[in-house]
Amino acid sequence: MMSLVTFTRNNALPLLRTSITVRIQLNSASLSSLVRLEEKQGYAVVAMHKPPVNSLSLEMIQALSESLSELEKNKCKGFILTSACPGIFSAGLDIREMYQPTEERLKEFWSSLQTLWLQLYGSKMASVALINGHAPAGGCLLAMCCDSRIMVNGKSKIGLNETKLGIVAPFWFKDTFVNTIGVRQSERALQLGSLFTPDEALKIGLVDRVLPDPEAATAVAESELKEFLQIPAMARYLSKMRIREAALKDLLENREKDLNTFVNFATTDAVQKGLGIYLQSLAKKN
Numbered sequence: 001m002m003s004l005v006t007f008t009r010n011n012a013l014p015l016l017r018t019s020i021t022v023r024i025q026l027n028s029a030s031l032s033s034l035v036r037l038e039e040k041q042g043y044a045v046v047a048m049h050k051p052p053v054n055s056l057s058l059e060m061i062q063a064l065s066e067s068l069s070e071l072e073k074n075k076c077k078g079f080i081l082t083s084a085c086p087g088i089f090s091a092g093l094d095i096r097e098m099y100q101p102t103e104e105r106l107k108e109f110w111s112s113l114q115t116l117w118l119q120l121y122g123s124k125m126a127s128v129a130l131i132n133g134h135a136p137a138g139g140c141l142l143a144m145c146c147d148s149r150i151m152v153n154g155k156s157k158i159g160l161n162e163t164k165l166g167i168v169a170p171f172w173f174k175d176t177f178v179n180t181i182g183v184r185q186s187e188r189a190l191q192l193g194s195l196f197t198p199d200e201a202l203k204i205g206l207v208d209r210v211l212p213d214p215e216a217a218t219a220v221a222e223s224e225l226k227e228f229l230q231i232p233a234m235a236r237y238l239s240k241m242r243i244r245e246a247a248l249k250d251l252l253e254n255r256e257k258d259l260n261t262f263v264n265f266a267t268t269d270a271v272q273k274g275l276g277i278y279l280q281s282l283a284k285k286n
């Protein structure tokens, strides 16, 4: 079914702000509002918009993937990945996708997530994550795929907290983490399921800058992206691949095996029980 992602073009010449709508093929009409794309001078802003917490459901993952493909098709050089939901970058994978799932949807969910990671982590485009809220687990993964991370200070936390849910981050989450913060910090944080405050994240290199408010963070994210964009694109991309290509190759060569491992693990009684309890604890809070 044909669907729409909103794409706003901000033209300097003429001094008019025009809004165009780009038609892209998505799986469901409900994708239309999940990702907001805004074209700026020389780059784009990709804003996740799935209230309340930008959880990464199958539709959200596919909308993000389609948005990146759309940017590539339009020869976009770089983007800022952020959230249009106040206080939340992304709450990570939608736990309801993994709890009591049908096998068919669970497989499509995981396969779509693999595709999004391959696209984002291996992107030729320069990217900056503007982390304007909580970024646990899958939210942290999205941010780590970008070339730079700018976080707004406050109560939000970031990290891979999978063990707290009784689940294990797959090898490509781990590889992304290790490539970002190093082996020792990853080994400790992965086991403990640590979530870091912005200042703690800065200290271990999980984020690159912490700014006091969203406005300051946006300005820094823009200037950071422009710095990346000033480097000759091919040299910058190939240098990034020097660090990332082994991890990308590993998943590309083991996609099917990883999919089966995930499905087998996620559907065990122990994991299902753990996810059920975690979902209840989130609901009880409210």
Ligand SMILES: CCCC/C=C\CC(=O)SCCNC(=O)CCNC(=O)[C@H](O)C(C)(C)COP(=O)(O)OP(=O)(O)OC[C@H]1O[C@@H](n2cnc3c(N)ncnc32)[C@H](O)[C@@H]1OP(=O)(O)O
Residues within 6 Å of the ligand: 052, 053, 055, 088, 090, 091, 092, 093, 094, 095, 096, 134, 136, 137, 138, 139, 161, 162, 165, 167, 168, 169, 170, 262, 265, 266, 279, 282, 283, 285, 286
């Ligand atoms: C082998 C498996 C490998 C898997 C690899 C990765 C796993 C993941 O990514 S698992 C997801 C991990 N994420 C989390 O642990 C975050 C859980 N959420 C929170 O801690 C809080 O919601 C958060 C701090 C993000 C925001 O807090 P609040 O602003 O106070 O919001 P609420 O907690 O009230 O939540 C609102 C609403 O959203 C539902 N919710 C929250 N997170 C998720 C999620 N990840 N998936 C699905 N639904 C989520 C929450 O239950 C509330 O729902 P209602 O009660 O129906 O309003």
